Amino acid sequence: MATRKTKLTLPEVQKLIRDLLIHSNSPSVDALLAFAVTINRGPFKAPKKLKPKELTATTMRKAVLNKFGCKTVTELRKNKTFAMALTGEKIGLKTTEDWRKQYRKWIAVPEDERxxxxxxxxxxxxxxxxxxxxxxxxxxxxxxxxxxxxxxxxxxxxxxxxxxxxxxxxxxxxxxxxxxxxxxxx
Missing domain, CATH: 1.10.287.110 (DnaJ domain)
Known part of the structure; x- marks a missing residue:
């Protein structure tokens, strides 16, 4: 069935409704969907799957800082809990990838990696x-x-x-x- 190019008129829609009600006093979900497809003059398009937005370094940095109750990166580096957790690791905390690793570790799996x-x-x-x-x-x-x-x-x-x-x-x-x-x- 081709997609409709012009809108249905009110009498056409009223006739379709009467036909639907004649066949059933309380139409089922399937009957209502078939009615909607008729009015649409074709099947409905499936919604496009949205890609999750990639997190920015700023968003990840704020989340990690908030997790440790810090306002700056310098304050975070001085945080005893953070320092203890990173014992033996060398982290620059300058690039997006540095913050992504910390976000994964302390906050959650980023949406774009699920x-x-x-x-x-x-x-x-x-x-x-x-x-x-x-x-x-x-x-x-x-x-x-x-x-x-x-x-x-x-x-x-x-x-x-x-x-x-x-x-x-x-x-x-x-x-x-x-x-x-x-x-x-x-």
Whole structure:
């Protein structure tokens, strides 16, 4: 059916409504959708999938600073909690990628890095880029038990173990995630 080029007139729409009501006093969802397609004179277009906006360095910097209660990068560098967490790491905090790493670590997985696919991705995120054990294991942090963690880990290992054709780096990351979740539970 071709898409309509001119609008329907009021009498045409009234006739379509009467025809719809004659066939059914309380039309179903399918009947109403078929009616809408008739009025539209063709199928509806699927909505375009919007790409998530990439985070800017400023947005990521503000989020990380806020997380530690700091107003400036200098103040953040002097923050004891932040300094302790970065012991042994060399971070410039000057480039967008530096802030993206800190955003991933402290805030969340950036919108533009969700729903990814590939050999190192589980549940839509790249496990080598993002350390999000609850998300990767598909568990709720407030209701999960140690048995849930172990069960989820076993399921993931079936596909990501190097002996089963999985990536060794992903397997190591899964082990670290499991260990960190089990440590939280004790």
């Amino acid at each position: 729903e990814q696919e590939g050999p190192t991705c589980i549940n839509g995120i790249d496990v080598l880029e993002n350390f999000r054990p609850w998300h990767v294991f598909g568990l709720n942090s407030s209701t999960a038990t140690t048995d849930d963690i172990k069960k989820s880990y076993r399921q993931l290992v079936k596909t990501h173990h190097p002996d089963m054709g999985g990536d060794a780096r992903v397997f190591e990351r899964l082990q670290k995630m499991r260990d960190s979740l089990l440590a939280l539970m004790n």
